[in-house]
Amino acid sequence: MKLRPILWLLLPAAVLLAGFILAPSLDLFRASLFDPDFTMQHFQRLVDRGVYLDVMWRTIRVSLIVAVLCTVIGYPVAFFINLQPSRRQTLLLFLILIPMWMSILIRTYAWIVVLGRDGLVNQALAALGLAQEPVQMLFTSGAVLAAMVQILLPIQILTCYAAMTEIDFDLIRAARVLGARPRQAIARVFVPLSLDGTLTGLVIVFMLSMGFFITPALLGGRQDTMIANLIEFQVQRLNWSFAAALGVVLLVLTVAMIVLLRGAGRLLARRVLKGGL
Amino acid sequence: MQGLKASWGLTAYFWLIVIYMIFPVLIVIPVSFGNSEFLRFPPESFGLRWYRAYVSDPVWVAATVTSFRVAVLSTVIATTAGTLAGLAISRSPRRAQGPLTYAATVPIVIPHIFIALGVFILALRLKLTDNEVALAFAHAAVAMPFVVLITSAAIRQIDPTIERAARVLGAGPVRAFRVATLPPLIPAVVAAAIFAFFVSFDELIIAQFLMKGSETLPMRIWADLRLDISPVVAAVSGLLIVVTTIAMACAETLRRRALRTLAP
Numbered sequence: 066m067k068l069r070p071i072l073w074l075l076l077p078a079a080v081l082l083a084g085f086i087l088a089p090s091l092d093l094f095r096a097s098l099f100d101p102d103f104t105m106q107h108f109q110r111l112v113d114r115g116v117y118l119d120v121m122w123r124t125i126r127v128s129l130i131v132a133v134l135c136t137v138i139g140y141p142v143a144f145f146i147n148l149q150p151s152r153r154q155t156l157l158l159f160l161i162l163i164p165m166w167m168s169i170l171i172r173t174y175a176w177i178v179v180l181g182r183d184g185l186v187n188q189a190l191a192a193l194g195l196a197q198e199p200v201q202m203l204f205t206s207g208a209v210l211a212a213m214v215q216i217l218l219p220i221q222i223l224t225c226y227a228a229m230t231e232i233d234f235d236l237i238r239a240a241r242v243l244g245a246r247p248r249q250a251i252a253r254v255f256v257p258l259s260l261d262g263t264l265t266g267l268v269i270v271f272m273l274s275m276g277f278f279i280t281p282a283l284l285g286g287r288q289d290t291m292i293a294n295l296i297e298f299q300v301q302r303l304n305w306s307f308a309a310a311l312g313v314v315l316l317v318l319t320v321a322m323i324v325l326l327r328g329a330g331r332l333l334a335r336r337v338l339k340g341g342l
Numbered sequence: 343m344q345g346l347k348a349s350w351g352l353t354a355y356f357w358l359i360v361i362y363m364i365f366p367v368l369i370v371i372p373v374s375f376g377n378s379e380f381l382r383f384p385p386e387s388f389g390l391r392w393y394r395a396y397v398s399d400p401v402w403v404a405a406t407v408t409s410f411r412v413a414v415l416s417t418v419i420a421t422t423a424g425t426l427a428g429l430a431i432s433r434s435p436r437r438a439q440g441p442l443t444y445a446a447t448v449p450i451v452i453p454h455i456f457i458a459l460g461v462f463i464l465a466l467r468l469k470l471t472d473n474e475v476a477l478a479f480a481h482a483a484v485a486m487p488f489v490v491l492i493t494s495a496a497i498r499q500i501d502p503t504i505e506r507a508a509r510v511l512g513a514g515p516v517r518a519f520r521v522a523t524l525p526p527l528i529p530a531v532v533a534a535a536i537f538a539f540f541v542s543f544d545e546l547i548i549a550q551f552l553m554k555g556s557e558t559l560p561m562r563i564w565a566d567l568r569l570d571i572s573p574v575v576a577a578v579s580g581l582l583i584v585v586t587t588i589a590m591a592c593a594e595t596l597r598r599r600a601l602r603t604l605a606p
Contacts, residue, residue: 070515074430077423078446078486085483086449089460096463138359145356148348155598157356159591164363166590168544170560171579174567175366178373178576183380185369215363276453278547283567293455293547300551305463312459319453 096309107310117295121314124291125322127281128274131213135221135270138214140263143225158226165219173280176212177203180284204286212280217273221266228262229255257338264330268323275319292318367583374580376573392577402574405562409543412478412558416542419482421535424489425527431490432497443494447487454547457484462551472554480552481542488541489534496530496600497523530600536593540586 097107111117146157164172179185180202190196202208232255240250278293290298292315299308348356374392376385396402424446431442449457461480462471470476500523508518546560553561559578566575 068434071430071434074426074433075442078427078490081419081423081479081483081486082446082449085461085480086452086457089457089464090452092464092467093456093460141352142356142359145348145352148352159594160360160364162590162594163587164367166540166586167367167583168540168560168586170544170546170563170567171370171582172367174563174575174579175370177567177571178370179366181571188384215366218359218363272451272453276455278455279564293453296455296459297547297550300459300462305466308459309463312456315453316456 093309093312096306097313100306107307108314110307111310111314117311120290120292120295121318123289124275124315125318127210127213127289127291128271128277128322130210131217131274132221132267132271134210134214135218136225136263136267139218139221139266140225140259142218143222143229146222146226147229158223161219161222164215165223169216169279172216173212173283176208176215176280176284180208180211203284204289206285206289209281209285209289212284213274213277216280217270220273221270224266224269225259225263228259228265231262232258257334260330260334260337264327264334267330268326271326272319272323275315275322370576370583371580374573374576376576380573392573393581396574396577396581399574401557402559402562402578405557405559408474408556409559412474412481412549413539413542415475415478416481416485417535417539419479420485420489420538420541421531423482424486424534424538425493425531427486428490428493428497432494443490446490449484450487454484454545458548458551461548465552471552472556473552474556477549477552477558478542480548481545482538484545484548485538485541488537492534492537492597493527493530496527496597499601500526526600529596533593533597533600536589536596540590 098104100107142161146154146161149157177184181187182199182201182203184202186202187196187199190200236254236258237250240254241247245253276293277291278297281289281291282294282297292311296308296311296315299305299311372388373385375388375390377387377389377391378385427446431439431446434442457480461476465471465473465476505518505522508522509515513521544560545558546564549558549561550564557565563575563578566572
């Protein structure tokens with residue numbers, strides 16, 4: 066195909082992204098730095114107040130915990146699906162996909178139904194005589210973590226699964242022929258080969274966690290506020306410039322952490338591949 | 343994987359995790375059929391009380407209609423722009439394909455709250471807040487990368503020689519495309535459109551920032567969950583869980599079919 070028709074076909078997408086992603090992003094940077102003259106006061110305020118630093122640190126910490134939990138929990142699940150005959154694999158994948166399709170708002174609401182004062186868990190505890198009074202589970206960090214992991218787990222499972230299907234089984238067979246036990250073949254051939262895809266999944270989950278808004282707002286308490294919640298709060302109070310500064314910081318932190326995680330992961334992967342497990 | 347079998351422990355573990363992922367969603371459905379004043383589990387009696395409350399409340403109905411309108415417009419925009427871009431990418435020089443795909447899918451990496459805030463601040467300056475069309479375009483920008491990924495993957499499976507053959511046999515470029523490339527592409531486009539629809543229909547934050555006068559369904563649910571949790575949310579959620587599952591299962595099946603049957 067000639068170049069000119071290709072450019073015409075790209076035009077609507079380019080206009081859409083330029084108008085509704087690129088221009089707003091640039092305007093956000095502008096709003097964070099010009100109020101109306103150039104100023105660093107909004108970033109200064111961010112650094113000066115310990116509360117805001119706490120929120121940023123918590124956002125990174127929670128996102129890391131969620132990413133690691135999703136990886137540790139999700140990897141064996143993906144491995145299990147990979148062991149099944151291919152027809153059953155499709156069926157099992159649908160089980161993973163169904164919760165993933167649900168909106169985050171509804172999945173978070175579902176956790177209110179499960180963990181609320183008159184929720185499922187409290188009803189069960191009361192029926193079993195294990196608790197006299199309803200246990201406070203909503204508005205705790207534990208509730209936020211349980212829900213965030215549940216919401217993001219399908220993404221990590223699917224990424225791990227995709228990486229595992231790429232692995233050439235002849236390599237496993239070769240290891241077996243050369244005398245490796247099944248466990249050894251998995252630990253020394255299969256796991257190192259799936260490491261890169263698993264790391265990609267971890268980074269994706271981390272990235273998505275950084276922007277989480279609905280779940281900490283509905284299931285967490287004041288102590289669970291994340292950057293996105295802070296942004297919404299500042300928008301409500303009409304502090305748009307400060308909200309913009311927070312948005313810029315969120316984006317920069319996310320990108321910086323992704324680079325860091327990928328770098329650390331590569332280093333780890335190289336070590337594992339060289340030395341075995 | 344041949345020669346390896348999942349142990350009993352791994353099988354049990356798998357089903358445990360599936361329950362963890364699906365159970366909290368499924369439990370909403372029986373709860374939504376409860377008949378009592380408050381949310382309770384197990385419901386003391388079953389009935390359609392909260393579904394009736396949902397469809398007879400003009401506020402909820404208006405929010406649903408608004409969401410539907412925005413999502414349809416957004417789907418049309420995202421699917422058109424995304425499919426054309428997918429076509430362009432798959433037909434461009436091999437060297438350019440990687441960077442182009444990267445550029446078209448970059449919005450996936452940006453946190454929604456960042457996009458929402460940017461769109462809101464820009465809309466404030468351009469006096470475009472509270473504008474459903476602007477909201478639909480913003481949703482389309484967020485959904486379009488998924489359309490590009492789905493359609494370009496399907497186009498790659500289509501044999502370009504068929505279209506070339508049509509050209510050799512005298513068809514013009516548009517006709518050749520319509521006859522040779524479009525028919526096998528349609529399932530992927532439909533799948534992409536369904537995905538795009540739900541990206542918009544479920545989106546909360548951009549709408550929350552941009553809209554003041556009218557309200558979308560996620561905004562209504564959000565407002566309700568923040569104040570007092572009325573069981574109407576259970577009915578709406580129950581309905582959405584069923585509808586989303588059916589629609590997305592269709593989309594996923596179509597997407598898979600587009601990838602499978604077209605392979606040479």
